[in-house]
Amino acid sequence: MQFIVFGMGLFHLKMACADAVWRVFIRPNSLATTDTNTLMEHVSQIRPKETGKIKTKPGFRCMHEVIQQVGIVSGLDVWRLAAIKTNDAESLEDFAMSKPTWEQLVAMANDIMVWNGNHKQLRKKRLDPEAQRDKQLENTILREEYFLLYKEMSHALNFGDIGRVEASFMPWIYIFSGCGKHKYATEMRRHLENIHFIYPKPLRSVTS
Numbered sequence: 001m002q003f004i005v006f007g008m009g010l011f012h013l014k015m016a017c018a019d020a021v022w023r024v025f026i027r028p029n030s031l032a033t034t035d036t037n038t039l040m041e042h043v044s045q046i047r048p049k050e051t052g053k054i055k056t057k058p059g060f061r062c063m064h065e066v067i068q069q070v071g072i073v074s075g076l077d078v079w080r081l082a083a084i085k086t087n088d089a090e091s092l093e094d095f096a097m098s099k100p101t102w103e104q105l106v107a108m109a110n111d112i113m114v115w116n117g118n119h120k121q122l123r124k125k126r127l128d129p130e131a132q133r134d135k136q137l138e139n140t141i142l143r144e145e146y147f148l149l150y151k152e153m154s155h156a157l158n159f160g161d162i163g164r165v166e167a168s169f170m171p172w173i174y175i176f177s178g179c180g181k182h183k184y185a186t187e188m189r190r191h192l193e194n195i196h197f198i199y200p201k202p203l204r205s206v207t208s
Helices: 010-025 030-034 039-046 048-056 060-087 092-097 102-116 119-126 135-158 162-167 169-179 182-198
Strands: none
Touching: 010 060, 010 135, 010 169, 010 182, 039 048, 039 060, 048 060, 060 092, 060 102, 060 135, 119 135, 135 162, 135 169, 162 169, 169 182
């Protein structure tokens, strides 16, 4: 009574994503000496009694909460800076009191994306001379990107949006390959190949 086609456990995939974030931003001790804005620096402020546990290897729940909590705080800080820059507000509270319209929020979100850059812009920044680079900003932008990828995967799983889960596979395949989780990267690649090129059409999709 086994499955005809092996189906991966998506909750375990979510656990692997949280572990990948830990491997990239917490496990390398070299970050602590080159960047004072590391993820562990933020963790030491919100969970000061658990820094040893989180440094060694936390469980999924602990890492999941770290990503959520640090992500929310850092995201709010980005919006605070955007409110100061574009609306002359002194704080997020002042900005909220001005009752911004949906169109204003969308415009600010687009501005934030332009200011912080994308993959291509980040790669170009890393090619600049050492004296011109802001490595802490580069690391922070990359961390926020990974956090957003994790939140997208988590949100899609919670709401059963399988298409969105599959659409997020490609960036995670590269992340898994880069941090040493090669089995997950291989299985995800094999799944995409099977679904889109190998399996017959009745197995690729279910029609009512």
